[in-house]
Amino acid sequence: MGGGSTAAGHEEGKGVVLPAPDPLTLLPLPDPPTELPPADPPTVPPPVDPPTDLPTDVAVDRPADARPTRRPAGPSVVPRARQAVDPHHDPGGRLPARARRGRRPDQAGRPYSSAALAARPVGGRVTRGLGEIMITAGVVVVLFLVYQLWITDILAARTQSDLRRDLTTAWAHRPPPPAPTGETGPPRAVPPVDLGEGLAVLRVPRFGADYAPVIVEGVSADALRRGPGHFPGTAMPGEVGNFVVSGHRTTYGKPFGRVDELRVGDPIVVEVADRYFTYRVTRSEVVDPHRLDVTYPVPEHPGIAPTSAIMTLTTCHPRFSARSRLIVFAELDQTTDRADGPPPALADE
Template identity: 40%
Template sequence: MSVSTAGAATALRLLAELMLTLGALLAALAFYLLVWTNVQTSYAQAGHLEEFRAEQRDHPKGHKAKPKTGDGLNVLHIPRLGDDWEWVVVEGVALETLNDGPGHFPDTALPGKVGNYAVAGHRATHGEPFAQLDQLLEGDKVYVEAPDGWYTYEVTWSRIVAPTQLDVVAPVPGQPGRKPTAQTMTLVTCHPRWGSSERLVVGAQLVEQRSVAAGPPAELEV
């Protein structure tokens, strides 16, 4: 074998090894993003749900303490996204908080209160709670299970906005500075699903409130 041939063979072998290594790294990254992050979030959600049920038992009329970042606040149920679609909403929207589940924007209203109850969530990886948020239609119901009762919101609008359009989580969505008079909800996630160049935003209006004693809305009992 000539020197040039031997050199070419060595180069090809090194290239093949490099491609195998790159392939292994990409496979590991895909496993982390598509599998392991979901496992981590599922584990975190189980813990939050257990704590939420304990809070319901200990404070059946609602806990008055101001929530801390990472605390579980309430449970969202959206039948349009699946009969078993159930996610604990945590306080805060920092990335590490959203990795545990949908996050409540601090300083926005709590469920049932006048103002805008605003929640953000991942659309891909970490359990992807809002993966199919684009399937929500006007008139669909979003149920919030809180320590002090049940709140039913009805979807009234949805739109795609720029990431900089933060007024969608204002007390009156889209109208910063205006004093709220209604109880609304805003759900925010990335758009497109595997990108973040825009935001998908869904708005809803409170249409019913039920006490803990009254139990969940009929649609959730089926």
């Protein structure tokens, strides 16, 4: 009965809406397809060569107690872009010394830490410190020599120019000497002047026509920076006794730089306000710096009264040293008035 109803339902079901199926009834799943549609084969990327080395500016994390891995000898492989921008990369030592001087201390490019600096050998730090001190000392010595050999000459030239101007003015306004009275000796040709002031003009034909330094009064360090100095207490120019003059040989204008060239018979002319005194060299010698007997009225003969006018030049010896003194002695040969013109010794220049 039931089967017939089903068949009848099928026959009569053409174009007829069937009732809704029972939701509790499970429908059978369709069978899977027996054939799959064709698919494109997967694209496999080309193999990549593993890097042989790390760039020098990449830090590798390592355990704290791990030792650094030794690398084989030879230049490291660095990307071409890295080589173009990194001035510290120099595998073949082709960079100049100035470029290699700034290379970083390790391959990773990290600067030394304070602990690494403290671990450096003490000897290296001491050597570096001594080297810096020696370089500084060398610079100071060079500057000192420049000052002594050139700057002092410039300062002395300016001082001499001022002294010559003042001395010329003083001579132009010098009052006439008093007439002798018979009770006193002849008036002094050169009146006394203050320490450091101009006294006379020194001329030496052997040193050239332009050689004419102003002699100042005094032989202190300050006085000798101004020019050759007259030894206080000794005779004045042209007087009987010993007229002693000292001067620098290598600094402050080097007024006595060529004294060693003087020969026996060479003239030395001292110019004062109204006359010229011409001395002639008699001898020279090198003595100990403590030999003051060369400044006595009669050189090297203490207690002897002078009978002639003598001139003594003193300077350091050898050059650039104060170990000894070079002494040149001369004796007065001729006295002439300035109104009569230069003496023969200067006229022959």
